[in-house]
Amino acid sequence: MNTNFITKITLFGAMLTSIYTSAQKNNLEVDASKSITKIQPTMYGVFFEDINFAADGGLYAEMIKNRSFEFLFPMMGWNEPNSDRHKLNQQSGIANVIQYSQQGTNHNYCRVTINDANGYQLINEGFRGMGIKKDLKYNLTLKAAKISGNISKIKFQFIDKDHKVLGETSVVPTSKDWSNYSAQLTSTATEAKAKLKITFEGNGVIDLDNISLFPEDTWAGRKNGLRKDLVQLLYDLKPGFLRFPGGCIVEGRTLAERYQWKKSVGKVEDRETAVNRWNMEFSHRPAPDYFQSFGLGFFEYFQLSEDIGASPLPILSCGMACQFNTGQLVPMDQIDPYVQDALDLIEFANGGTETAWGKVRADMGHPKPFNLKFIGVGNEQWGPDYIERFKVFEKAIKNKYPNITIVSGTGPFPDGDFFDYGMKELKKLNAEIVDEHYYKDPAWFRKNATRYDSYDRKGPKIFAGEYAAQSVAIASPDNKNNWECAFSEAAFMTGMERNAEVVHLTSYAPLLAHEEGWQWTPDMIWFNNLQSFGTPNYYVQKLFSNHKGTDLLSITKDGKAITGQNDLFASAVKDVNTKEVILKIVNTSASSQNASIDFKGAKLDSKGTAVTLKGDGLNDENSFAAPTKISPKENQFKVNGSKVQYDFAPYSVTVLKIKMK
DSSP, X not given: OOHHHHHHHHHXXXXXXXXXXHHHHOEEEEETTOOXXXXXXXXXXXXXXXXXXXXXXXXXXXXXXTTTSOSXXXXXXXXOTTOOTTSOOTTSEEEEEEEOOSSSSOOEEEEEEESOTTTOOEEEOBTTBEEXXXXXXXXXXXXXXXXXXXXXXXXXXXXXXXXXXXXEEEEOOOOSSOEEXXXXXXXXXXXXXXXXXXXXXXXXXXXXXXXXXXXSOBGGGOTTXXXXXXXXXXXXXXOSEEEESOSHHHHOSXXXXXXXXXXXXXXXXXXXXXXXXXXSSOTTSOXXXXXXXXXXXXXXXXXHHHHTTOEEEEEEOOSBOOTTTTOOBOOGGGOHHHHHHHHHHHHHHHOOTTSHHHHHHHHTTOOSOOOOOEEEEOSSXXXXXXXXXXXXXXXXXXXXXXXXXXXXXXXXXXXXXHHHHHHHHHHHTTOSEEEEEEEEOHHHHHHTTTGGGGSOTTSOEEEEEEEEEOSSOTTOTTOOOOHHHHHHHHHHHHHHHHTTTTEEEEEESOOEEXXXXXXXXXXXXXXXXXXXXXXXXXXXXXXXXXXXXXXXXXXXXXXXXXXXXXXXXXXXXXXXXXXXXXXXXXXXXXXXEEEEEEEESOXXXXXXXXXXXXXXXTTOOOOSSSTTSSOOEEEEEEOBTTEEEEEEOSSEEEEEEEXXX
């Protein structure tokens, strides 16, 4: 007999045996009759940090970089192509930054001397360029004061790299006193790398400040608002909470550089620009032009939380600078102002309009309280210094606001002496919610799907506040948002969901990254000046968050939780609102796996819906060219009484939804 034929028959028999064996191994049972615990509305949320140009140049839709000339180098972002600082510039002119004073928040303005208007240009480069779209409108505002001469017009033009004009407008300066002016540009083309060119009619001296440009088409149509496509991606996640304003920027490299929320509210033009702590943190990605205008401040964060249906979760400094940097400490006898900041923030969010900070909120356009329920003390501090400070914050907050839930932390790592010490001490204090962070390789996430199985059900609840699988190493610029990282996170997430008695909040980090302005990888959402896309990790988060359910159910194999046996991971919930049983099953095997699923204690519809995420290979990624390469696909499946037979594709994350009768 032909040897090849015998080989084929043997292989075919082995394949049938494998399929049969797999089917026998994967007999799963779901108990829909008993709710183990409620799933918290905050189970899946988002964590925003101003890293990777996520705020200015990203979510905050301002297009002018260094709009009020407040950067460390005050002309950064501005260019005068026909001027030379070492000449008199008789055929053009020159701009000089003048300091109002060292007091207050807006210290500088720009004085432009125009010797020959035909030769002078002042150009703003934007954030790695300006993304403009054909036929869309852009709103320009500025302050100006005519000092001398006969300057009759200021002209503003979008230009491309070849200096072709892509839209223009002008204003007529009329006063020697500071006055506000506004105009609108309509773009005649779509261009990712546009710049704004300013020219003048007439000669003389004129002062300029707060030159600002926003698309008219912002989220919710708000003037000077947020970038619509990025907020839409957040909204689509249906997040239970929004943590802000970040991780390490909360602390600052030094205490002077910490995030001070009071400087981020009130009139936008009165908010003091500050250096972003991520501007020079990594030698592989220096960004000396990374500053914070705070146009996206605490009011806007609270408003965004409300817009996307998320509970606000602000994190505040506890008087410790980043321990990876200076580690500066506020002495304990000087910590009161830091504690007061926390108390005042709660008043800002929840206080009546008769209170000092409640009035500030109301004057900004939101008389109703923001319904703040959580506040975080410190980002990822560790050691006795943190515990000592946390105690003071906890006592003060609980004395005045006993219903506010306080989030504490165990440091930057999921294990080791920092973690062990922090958890031990916080348990002694009966801490309410403890924040854990883990940036580890994909295999760690699969191996640790049982992490919370042994956690004390009566101990502190857990906030998995920052996590992401690292394809290469922590903080490596070569990390990728590949499919192996995403499905490994999904495997871990089934473990968090199975332990919803303990795990109350979870969020991937970081959230946003500019294609050309990033400092850290991987990131959940990538954007450039015109486009944005969700990574495979984003779609994993979306699948879990959109199907979180209301009640945790038991799903087992041979009486045990499904935590990697035969490379399968699973969790189950029901949703009393939609009357569905929902399973999340992750197959981390290179082979398709068949499972027989038996549902106990529920009468089911005769068909269900499967939502599947799948990559062709471990290193598959989404991109600007293929933004939905890995994205959810839906199909129907049959339900035979109380049983479902289903083939789970290799390297896949699948949600099975079945209506209950």
